Structure formats: structure tokens, C-alpha cells
């Protein structure tokens with residue numbers, strides 16, 4: 001199994017150590033784990049100023065050495081709104097991460113979707129503005145995979161889009177070598193489909209998309225690789241399960257054969 005979207009106590013919204021994840025991973029048969037803690041430069045976010053890269057790498061190197069014969073441990077971050085915090089993003093890209101997830105957490109007057117929901121903003125407007133922001137993020141690029149692409153769904157239980165808009169976004173991702181993440185956190189929020197759902201994956205394929213990364217958006221050891229099989233079952237046809245090592249895409253099947 002694979003989980004390339006894992007938050008540890010280096011993220012403000014998790015208390016789990018890398019050690020706990022590694023032990024759990026070995027117990028349940030995880031082969032690749034990537035610790036992708038939040039890096040936020042949005043002052044509205046609880047995580048602003050929380051992440052410490054030196055502490056992160058010191059713990060990572062310790063578990064990598066300890067578990068090197070048992071699982072592949074990769075370094076990563078989830079960088080929110082890279083197209084807005086360009087200078088900060090560039091500085092993080094120069095650090096030796098294997099994998100960088102890009103995400104959009106805040107839009108419309110710098111609000112989080114939970115706040116939009118409280119204020120009864122209609123999903124059509126929330127989605128429309130969200131996709132505009134995602135397009136800006138993937139156009140700027142510089143990261144390896146786009147996290148939880150239909151993110152409003154996690155809060156609103158649905159997300160609206162037009163096929164033309166999604167084609168533009170996915171074509172830009174293909175052009176900028178950005179993989180698409182299948183994020184399974186929606187399955188733990190009472191939804192029956194992953195993020196993205198099957199329809200969006202079809203549009204991604206039609207736009208020439210191939211690279212898929214898998215992540216549970218894990219915040220505790222019990223959630224590690226949760227929904228793995230659901231996500232895996234969506235990787236069909238031309239889509240390839242992708243792992244990033246030193247920011248280079250490796251297709252899982254080929255990597256395993258090495």
C-alpha cells in the first residue's frame with residue numbers, strides 16, 4: 001500500500017509522530033509513506049508559522065535510518081496556495097523534498113470552506129471561485145501533485161464544475177507535469193466517492209493526464225492508507241500509480257521491478 005499524503009505533529013492539526021506512522025505502516029503492509037506536513041503562509045491559517053523544516057528533517061532522518069529495511073519513507077510538504085506565496089514557495093522548493101503537494105485551502109475573501117458554509121455561500125459560487133484559484137495554482141506550477149482537487153466537496157458534500165473549465169485545468173496540469181492526487185479523506189466524511197470522483201478522472205484522462213498519486217490525507221495512525229483500495233480501483237486504463245522520489249516521477253510498477 002501507499003500513502004503519499006500524511007500529516008504528523010509537524011502540522012498543527014495532527015499529534016502523531018513519524019515513529020507511530022512507521023510502526024502502523026509496517027503492521028498493515030504500507031510500502032511507501034510520504035510525510036507531507038502543512039506549510040502555510042496564509043496568516044488566517046492556524047498553521048501559520050507552525051512548521052519547522054529542521055525539526056521535520058531531523059525526525060525524518062531518524063526514522064528513515066531505523067526503518068530502511070521495512071518501508072520507503074519519503075519527505076514532502078503540502079504547500080497551500082503556492083501561486084500567492086511565491087517567494088516562500090521558491091525557498092521551500094529548494095529544500096531536498098522528494099514530493100510536493102500543492103493545494104488551495106482559502107479563497108473568496110481569504111475564507112476556508114467551513115466558513116463559507118457557515119455563511120451560507122451557495123456552492124455554485126464557492127466552486128466557481130475555487131476553480132479560478134486552482135487554475136492559477138496549476139498555471140504557476142512548481143509542485144508535483146494537486147491535492148484534493150474538488151476540495152469544496154469535503155465541506156459542502158458536493159462541488160460543481162463545467163467540463164470546459166476542468167479540461168483547461170487538467171490540460172494545464174499535464175503541461176506543467178503536475179500529477180493528480182486521489183484523496184480518500186472524503187470517504188471518512190460520509191461521502192461515497194474519492195476526491196476527485198470517477199467523472200473528473202475521465203476528464204483528466206481525456207486531457208492526456210496519466211500520473212496519479214494516492215493519499216489518505218491522514219492525521220492519525222488509524223487513518224494511514226485508509227480507503228487505499230477504493231482509490232486504487234480508480235487507477236485504470238492509461239492512469240499510472242505514481243511515486244515521487246527526489247521530485248522525479250516514478251511509476252509504481254516500474255519502480256517495484258527495479
Ligand SMILES: [Zn+2]
Pocket residue numbers: 078103105147148
Ligand atoms: Zn489540504
Ligand SMILES: [Zn+2]
Pocket residue numbers: 005007078217
Ligand atoms: Zn493534507
